[in-house]
Amino acid sequence: MTGRIRIEIDRIVLHGTEPVDRERLGASVEAELARLLRGGPLHGGEGASRRGGTRAAATPATAPDPAADPTAAVASRIARAAYDRVTRP
Helix, strand or coil, rough: CCCCCCCCCCCCCCCCCCCCCHHHHHHHHHHHHHHHHHHHHHCCCCCCCCCCCCCCCCCCCCCCCCCCCCCHHHHHHHHHHHHHHHCCC
């Protein structure tokens, strides 16, 4: 059975960081969160069981190098926090 999850993030507030391109940050968060959800227990990926899944880390990703791409690094951390919240038992 395939279900759908809709996650809506109204606003992201960043304190103590450099200004970032909003559209790029939003797109990066969306892409990373989708990747995590596709590979995690909610979608039958790593850590899923026949009884509805277990909490497990999603497919590990290489964290972006903050020096090379600070926006992608911030987006990755935001997406991971949202993913951890959604998959919390």
